[in-house]
Structures are given as C-alpha cells and as structure tokens.
Amino acid sequence: MSESTTPRADPADELRAVALRLFAQTSYAGASLQQIADAAGYSKSSVLYHFASKEALLEAVLAPAVDTIELLLQGSIGRIADDEQRAEFVEEFIDFLLRYRLEAHIIINQGQSLSGIPTVDRAREYITRLAASFDTELPSVNHRIRLGVGLAGAAYVLATSAVDIDISDSIDEVRAALIDVVSELLVPRSAPATPNRLTV
Template sequence: MASPSSPRPDPSEELKAVALRLFVETSYAGASLQQIADAAGYSKSSVLYHFASKEALLEEALTPAVVKLDGLFQGSIGRIADAELRGTFVEDFIDFLLVHGLEAHIIINQGQSLAGIPIVDRANDFLRRLSDSFVNELATPEQRIRLGVALAGAAYVVATGVAMPSTDLAPIEEARAALVAVVAELLVPLAAPAVTL
C-alpha cells in the first residue's frame, strides 16, 4: 500500500489496469466507462480526458501486449522444435503471460466479439497466421493439439489465476517454475520428427 506522502500512480496507467481487470471480469461490453471510473476512483470526465472512448482505452491497454506477442512468436515453430531454443521460448512465453495475462484473456476469449477494433483485429490476424504456421509446419494433428494445449492451457491458468498465488513473491516464482516445466514437458515431443507410416 502506498504511503500517504507517495504520489498516486499515473492516471492513464491506473485506468488501463482497472479497465483490463473489468474487461476480464464483466467483458468489454459489460464494463462501462462509469464503472471503470468508479473502480479507479476517478470521474467519468477524467477517464474521457485521458481516453476519447472506451474503444480508445482498450486499444491503449492491449497494444503493448499485442506488440510483445508478435515479437515473441516470430519463428516460434523453429524455436519450439530446437531443444536448446525451446527452453528460452517457453520461459519467454510464461513471462509474457505473467505480465500480460489479462490482455491474453481478453484477446483469446473476446477477440471474435471485438472484431472491428483495430488492435483486436491485429491480434486476431496474428493468431490466424500463427495457427496457419502451426498447421503448415507441424506434421501431425497430435503435434498441433499438443502445442495448442500447452500454450492455451498456460494462458488459461495464468489468466484465471488457477494455481497462481495472489501476494507472496516466492510462490509466484514457484508457479512460474511449474508452468515452465509443464509447458516444456508438453513440447518435448515436437522436437522429434513426425513418424509416418
């Protein structure tokens, strides 16, 4: 908790954080600007001072995660198939989720209903391209399902807080280590060439 003499966080950052939480809890459609303002302790006019609309608030809140996600998945199949690179990819992916879990939740669970919002369209296009790359570069349905379960499962665990501690740093590190170990284990068979009969 901040001491009485410490300044309040940057209003736009605080509003984005509150909006992301509400967009996950009640959905983008279900969270009004007034609810966001109330939850953050601001007036609605203050929200509109920083963001022209709820859509603009969503755009600004999601953009850093979408940019980071795009960079994270560049050449991902090659990184996942290579034993030495796989560990780094998995750690980077889990770290991304630990920082951007709410954004991932919104993109995955509300992406289709938010089509038409530029940042969401960008994320949806990226996910389609990623899916196409999985289909084209992984030889078997088992490999594609294994990869999907590993990545989507980790995103679900982090976004919903399943097995994630809420306060103590040590348990967060334990949860991170467990996520890295499980995802890496699920991806090990991708390094082996597909067996064809």
C-alpha cells in the same frame, strides 16, 4: 514539520490499470466509463480527456500485450524446430502469459465479441500466425498438437484463473510448473504397441 504527501500516479496509467481489471472482471461490454471513473477516483470527463472513448481505452489497455505477442511471433520464426530454442520460446511464452494475465483473459474469453476492434483483431491474427508457424516448422502432427495443446493449455489456465486467483505469492512455483508440464508435453512418446488379440 509538514507531512509529505505522495504524488498521485499518472491519471492515464491509473485509468488503464482500473479499466484492465474491470474489463477482465465484468467484461468490456459490462464495464461502463462511469464505473471505471468511479473505481479510479476520477470523473467521467477526466476519462474522456485521456481516452476519446471506451474503445480507445481498451486499445490502450491491450496494446502493450499485443505488441509483445508480435515480438513473440517474430522471435519464434526458425526456433520452433530446434529442441533447445523451442524450450527457450516456451519459457518466453509463459513469461508473457504471467505478465499479461488479464490481457490474455480478455483476448481469449472476449476476443470474438470484440472482433472489429483493431488491437483485438491484431492479437488474434498474431495468434493464428504463431499456430501456422508450428505447422511449417514441426515435423509431425504429433509434435504440432503437443506444442499447440501445451501453449494453449497454459494460456487457458492463466487466462481463466487471472481474475479469480491471485498467484503473485507463488509466481515462481506457477512458472516452474507450467514450464515443466508444457515441456513434458513436447516430448513425443513412441506409439503404444498394438495389443495382441487372442483368438478363440
């Protein structure tokens, strides 16, 4: 009886997965095509067969996440002002961050140094437009700051921990905690009463 062998995954998919991990761990500048090839078990010429350059590989790595950011932006229009729809949007945003932790890590932590790369510039433009939609749809500075701090905080927590911390075992717990904390931030509290000053 012959031993069955599992066919190897698509080389382009493997190379994207390895490149994503290395770009997040060591930075785009710090990860060479040779390192990516070695880590994936291919030759450098194989990498260049599938991706014309390191920049083309980065574009391919980030494109699905950036396309999803665009969908999130389009899906947010007209929903931010309504409490229930805003809560749904927050869940969608956190699900996006959980799915694309490493991509978010690259965009957030390396975005400025990667300026000029079309996919990165597109991601940064969508993030700016998303923030601008808060300004037009939310009634007060307090509301806008709360939503901005909540979403940016969730993005920062996941993006900065994405490389070092494996949260796959507790993904449901992390998701629930992020939704809970961001939702709490979205509830404006009444302004604290001005304390009485005692005069002597």
